[in-house]
Each structure stands twice: as structure tokens, then as C-alpha cells.
Amino acid sequence: MPKLPEDFKEKYTRLLGKSRAQQFFNSINDSPKSAFRFNSLKENHCLSSDPKKEVSGIPQAYYGKISGQDPAWVSGAVYSQEPTAMFPALFVEARPGQKVLDLCAAPGGKSTAISEQLKGEGLLVANEISHTRAKVLRENLERWGTTNSLIVSEKPEKLAQCFPHYFDKILVDAPCSGEGMFRKNPQAIKYWSQNYVLLCQERQKEILNAAIQMLKPEGELVYSTCTYSPEENEQIVSWLTQKFNLTIMPIAVKTHAIAHGHPEWADNNPDLIKTVRFWPTAELGEGQFAAKLKLSPNVVVQAKISPNQKKKKKIRPQKEALTKSEIQLIAEVLDKFSLPAAIKNWRLNSRVRNNHVFIPALSDSANLHLQILANGVELGVLKKNRFEPGHQLAMVLAEQKQNRVVELSRESYLKYLHGETLRTQANETGFVLVSCQNFILGFGKISNHIIKNYYPKGLRV
Numbered sequence: 505m506p507k508l509p510e511d512f513k514e515k516y517t518r519l520l521g522k523s524r525a526q527q528f529f530n531s532i533n534d535s536p537k538s539a540f541r542f543n544s545l546k547e548n549h550c551l552s553s554d555p556k557k558e559v560s561g562i563p564q565a566y567y568g569k570i571s572g573q574d575p576a577w578v579s580g581a582v583y584s585q586e587p588t589a590m591f592p593a594l595f596v597e598a599r600p601g602q603k604v605l606d607l608c609a610a611p612g613g614k615s616t617a618i619s620e621q622l623k624g625e626g627l628l629v630a631n632e633i634s635h636t637r638a639k640v641l642r643e644n645l646e647r648w649g650t651t652n653s654l655i656v657s658e659k660p661e662k663l664a665q666c667f668p669h670y671f672d673k674i675l676v677d678a679p680c681s682g683e684g685m686f687r688k689n690p691q692a693i694k695y696w697s698q699n700y701v702l703l704c705q706e707r708q709k710e711i712l713n714a715a716i717q718m719l720k721p722e723g724e725l726v727y728s729t730c731t732y733s734p735e736e737n738e739q740i741v742s743w744l745t746q747k748f749n750l751t752i753m754p755i756a757v758k759t760h761a762i763a764h765g766h767p768e769w770a771d772n773n774p775d776l777i778k779t780v781r782f783w784p785t786a787e788l789g790e791g792q793f794a795a796k797l798k799l800s801p802n803v804v805v806q807a808k809i810s811p812n813q814k815k816k817k818k819i820r821p822q823k824e825a826l827t828k829s830e831i832q833l834i835a836e837v838l839d840k841f842s843l844p845a846a847i848k849n850w851r852l853n854s855r856v857r858n859n860h861v862f863i864p865a866l867s868d869s870a871n872l873h874l875q876i877l878a879n880g881v882e883l884g885v886l887k888k889n890r891f892e893p894g895h896q897l898a899m900v901l902a903e904q905k906q907n908r909v910v911e912l913s914r915e916s917y918l919k920y921l922h923g924e925t926l927r928t929q930a931n932e933t934g935f936v937l938v939s940c941q942n943f944i945l946g947f948g949k950i951s952n953h954i955i956k957n958y959y960p961k962g963l964r965v
């Protein structure tokens with residue numbers, strides 16, 4: 505039983521009343537809930553054993569654990585995520601073609617869900633301030649088969665200079681005091697203090713200040729935390745409505761296990777009742793809060809790029825379009841596969857930079873002077889007189905039924921993940937997709953019944 509700090513218990517007894525508070529403290533002793541979501545962008549959805557219990561209110565989500573070594577996980581067919589953490593992305597309700605920002609995005613649970621909503625059309629800017637965590641974000645979005653994301657690692661203020669009033673939707677899944685994670689991560693209890701809660705509140709205001717500058721008139725902001733404290737939840741939403749031209753929107757949810765926000769824990773604005781809370785007592789999952797707000801149509805929109813940016817040296821566009829001979833080399837590989845819509849027009853849409861061939865999600869990104877980890881889909885690398893397809897391309901090809909696939913046994917699968925060369929009975933030669941249990945894992949290249957391993961070195965186990 506994790507020992508809860510006395511101030512924490514006093515605070516929630518005051519807020520909830522003795523009996524509800526006791527139920528709440530007891531629920532923190534129960535086991536945390538694990539769940540996973542299926543990837544609607546990918547072809548294959550059959551696990552080795554059928555998942556049993558659905559997460560109420562989330563399409564294609566089930567309770568249970570999927571190991572990080574399961575072919576379903578490695579291929580990006582599933583994402584392991586705490587059940588209540590699945591909701592904020594659902595509230596974003598992005599439509600294909602829209603521009604969406606996930607401002608605090610790593611490890612990427614919510615970005616992967618938003619990319620499913622966009623279905624490859626429009627733009628997802630996924631930002632993570634920590635460079636180490638941003639790398640994990642990149643791996644997860646790549647595995648997911650996302651084609652239209654710009655992955656960046658910047659402070660929110662810096663992003664705000666580049667994207668004034670640019671986005672239709674913004675998700676701020678804010679760093680918080682993590683009270684909702686106490687039973688999943690008892691270490692979080694050690695960090696808890698009322699001062700820490702207030703410190704988190706300050707940081708949330710800074711992040712939101714930048715976020716609002718990037719929202720289009722009539723754009724929508726989803727704000728979420730995994731904590732219970734009113735200071736980081738209802739009080740932040742009150743602050744947002746007082747400081748900016750924002751109104752609180754209703755949130756449509758299809759689960760009974762959801763509670764509403766508490767106007768009396770903030771400035772008594774009755775609209776706060778439209779915000780939502782997940783309590784562990786409802787047994788859906790861990791603690792969460794979410795609010796949805798809309799910016800007025802009458803905000804003053806600033807210039808496109810800030811003076812700061814204009815002063816920066818313009819990066820001259822390199823020769824980036826493909827030459828005829830480059831197209832020929834790439835076509836020798838790509839023409840053998842069935843291409844999903846997002847990459848079908850690769851001949852026209854591809855760019856080459858330092859021999860890397862990619863279809864950008866945002867063109868002219870170099871002049872933004874941002875730390876960009878990935879822009880769109882990397883198709884592969886041009887080498888001397890040949891083209892080597894990249895891992896991200898394999899993950900995108902998994903969105904469509906493919907014929908050039910070599911299915912591995914469980915034993916060979918583990919060898920593939922280690923980076924070993926494999927033997928095969930297959931008669932194909934050249935690049936093939938490699939799968940296990942029909943989940944596409946990456947590329948291999950066959951010559952004389954030997955599969956050369958193209959699983960990326962950085963992902964090998």
C-alpha cells in the first residue's frame with residue numbers, strides 16, 4: 505500500500521468529504537489498469553489470443569498487456585496505453601486535412617491516435633521539449649505508419665514564433681504533478697507536495713500562453729493532465745477563460761465512467777461542469793482531467809513570421825526534386841509494392857536532402873530554424889547506383905495488403921530483431937517485407953535464399 509502524504513489526504517478529504525475521500529484513497533491501493541489500442545491505419549488486426557474486455561468509450565481498445573517484443577507491438581499494430589489516457593486525443597476530434605499540434609507529445613500515445621484521425625491528410629506537428637523523449641516519440645510515430653507528421657523538439661515559446669494562429673486544433677497534455685499515476689508509479693508519491701502542485705501550475709500557464717498564440721480564430725484547444733488537483737485542472741481552465749478569448753466546450757463521451765469538473769473548486773464559472781474527470785473509483789483506469797476550449801473568431805492575428813525569425817539567415821533551397829535517374833532507381837524498388845494513397849505520388853512529391861529521399865509533411869521547414877527530428881515519410885536513401893528503402897517506408901506499406909512478404913517463424917523473428925541474417929525457402933530476390941504472425945516488421949533483401957537484415961540498428965534487441 506503506497507503511503508499517501510498527510511497533506512494530500514487532508515486536501516482531498518476537504519474537497520470530497522470524508523466518505524468519498526476514503527473510497528478514493530482505497531482505490532489508490534488497487535492494481536493499476538493496463539490496456540492497448542489497435543492501429544486503424546494498419547492492415548492486420550489479429551492477435552495470437554483474442555482480447556477480452558473492451559475499454560468503454562474508446563474504439564478498438566482493450567484491457568490487457570502486450571509485450572514490447574510482441575510482433576503486434578513491434579509492427580505498430582497496437583499501442584500500449586493507460587485506458588483513461590486514451591480519451592484526450594479522442595476529444596481533439598481532428599478531421600482529415602486539418603493542422604493539429606500536439607505540444608507535449610512524447611512518448612506519443614496521443615499523437616498516434618491523432619494521426620489516425622487525420623488519416624494521412626493535413627499536418628500533425630508533434631513536439632516534445634526533451635530531446636531524449638523526442639527520439640522515442642519519433643520511433644513510435646514511425647512504427648505507427650504516420651505519414652504527415654513534423655516531429656520537433658522545442659520550447660513552446662519558440663514554436664509560437666513560427667506558427668502564429670496556425671493550428672485548427674491543439675492538444676496540451678501538460679506535464680503535471682501526476683497524482684493520477686500514484687498507483688501505477690508509486691515513486692510519484694515521493695515528489696508530491698502542495699508546492700510542487702503550484703510549480704506545475706506555473707509551468708502549465710507558460711505552456712498554454714504559447715499554445716494560445718498558435719491557435720487559429722475559432723480553433724480548439726484540448727487541455728489534459730493526469731492529476732486530480734483543482735489548481736492544475738479547473739483553476740487552469742478558469743485562468744484560460746479569464747485571460748484569453750476562450751469558451752469552454754462540451755465534451756461528448758460514450759462511457760458512464762466519467763465525472764464532470766467542479767466549478768466550486770475554481771471561480772464558480774458554471775461552464776466548468778463541461779470539463780471531465782476520471783477517478784480511479786470508477787474502475788476505468790487511472791486519474792485524468794480534460795477540458796476543451798474554443799477561441800473566439802475575433803482574435804487579432806499577428807504577422808505570419810515574427811521579426812525574430814525574419815532576421816535569421818534564410819536557408820537557400822537546395823536542389824531537392826528527384827532527377828530522372830533517381831526516379832528510375834527508386835521505382836525499381838517501389839514499383840514492386842502496393843503503395844498507400846499518402847505515398848502514391850512519390851515521383852512528384854519526394855524531395856532529396858543529403859541523399860535521403862522523403863515526402864515532406866511541411867515544405868520549406870528548413871527556414872523555421874527548428875530542431876526537426878522528422879518531416880513526413882522517409883522513403884529511403886540513394887546510394888551509388890541503387891536505392892535502399894527505409895524502415896519508415898516498411899511501416900507505411902503495412903497499411904496496405906502486400907504480396908512481397910516473407911513470413912518468419914517465431915525463432916527467425918527473434919533473430920530478425922537481433923539483426924541476424926536469415927535463410928529462406930522463398931524464390932524472390934531483392935527487397936521484400938518481413939513479417940511474423942502476418943505483422944509487417946521491416947525490410948529484408950533476398951539473394952540466393954539468404955535474407956539480409958534491414959531492421960534498423962537503433963531498434964535491434
Ligand SMILES: C[S@@+](CC[C@H](N)C(=O)[O-])C[C@H]1O[C@@H](n2cnc3c(N)ncnc32)[C@H](O)[C@@H]1O
Nearest residue numbers: 608609610611612613614633634677678679711
Ligand atoms: C504527460 S506527458 C505527455 C504524454 C504524451 N502526450 C502521450 O500521450 O504520450 C508531458 C510531456 O510534457 C513534456 N514537458 C515538460 N516540460 C515541458 C515544457 N516546459 N514545455 C513543453 N513540454 C514539457 C514532458 O517532457 C512530457 O513528455
